[in-house]
Amino acid sequence: MSLPLHPEATPGAVPNLLFDRFRFVLNETSHPGNVGSAARAIKTMGFGRLVLAAPKAGADVLRDPEAVALASGADDVLAAALVVPDLESALKGVSWAVALSARTREYGPPNAEPRVSAALAGQHAAAGEAVAFVFGSERTGLANADVERCNALVHIPANPAYSSLNLSQAVQLIAYEARLACLDAETSGAAAAGQDALATRDDVEGMLSHLERALVELDFLDPDNPKKLMTRLRRLFAKSHLEREEVNILRGISKHILERKTRR
Missing domain, CATH: 3.40.1280.10 (SPOUT methyltransferase, trefoil knot domain)
Known part of the structure; x- marks a missing residue:
């Protein structure tokens, strides 16, 4: 058939x-x-x-x-x-x-x-x-x-x-x-009502860029010698299948790190 x-x-x-x-x-x-x-x-x-x-x-x-x-x-x-x-x-x-x-x-x-x-x-x-x-x-x-x-x-x-x-x-x-x-x-029925919205690839890319700036401000990431830190973090988040709300939480953390460093 x-x-x-x-x-x-x-x-x-x-x-x-x-x-x-x-x-x-x-x-x-x-x-x-x-x-x-x-x-x-x-x-x-x-x-x-x-x-x-x-x-x-x-x-x-x-x-x-x-x-x-x-x-x-x-x-x-x-x-x-x-x-x-x-x-x-x-x-x-x-x-x-x-x-x-x-x-x-x-x-x-x-x-x-x-x-x-x-x-x-x-x-x-x-x-x-x-x-x-x-x-x-x-x-x-x-x-x-x-x-x-x-x-x-x-x-x-x-x-x-x-x-x-x-x-x-x-x-x-x-x-x-x-x-x-x-x-x-x-x-x-995978599209059941009420399912949490998954983060888009653009959402995750924006979050990673935001997180990278925060890590540089914390002196955790050396921009002149980044090694494979962001690559490993990208792999970690890829395994997680992030929801949009989770991406917003991570961006909020990055935002507060950058704001605190600026105030200091």
Whole structure:
């Protein structure tokens, strides 16, 4: 039995709004064919938001004959793809971002399995937040700085003897897991009324910037030799799935630290 491709076609299926909260971000993609194939991959799973951050071919990649050919029926997704100048712009307003990488990192966000990360993304989406899966360039993947912008790091556990996945294949696999997570979020009632609002990625970034200034004022953080303190704190908070109220508490602490130092 084939998987239904459009949620509105199945009675009691997930509202389109839940799917619309997912973004699939291709960062610095080189090959137009991968862009078209990625558009097709996400459409088959019911998604439609494709974002290209600094594509090597520029905005013209959306009209490239190879991209159009490999979109193969997902021309609408390809045509509606958003092209932005950098990854930070692609993640604007995103609450939960997942980086896909073929290699682990010593620092950065916590590691998660594809299914686990998709389930967490589904919970955030069910709470009304925007979520994103971020894929790096075909040749170099994601830089450490780009990975650190995300809340989780996912490595697809492929055959260790031959673990090379094409970019669009990775997108297809993650889109499938995200679809299952959406279906589960709808049936489990994850969007129940009264659920505490989760902090968005922008909320957390603002809090971290505020906290960093406070730590500098306390002489706890040396701005000329910061080492990995903020990176470790970023990882710590990524594990916590902060609520908006918790972010406000942390910002309030930082505010009072800065005000007390100023008065003294």
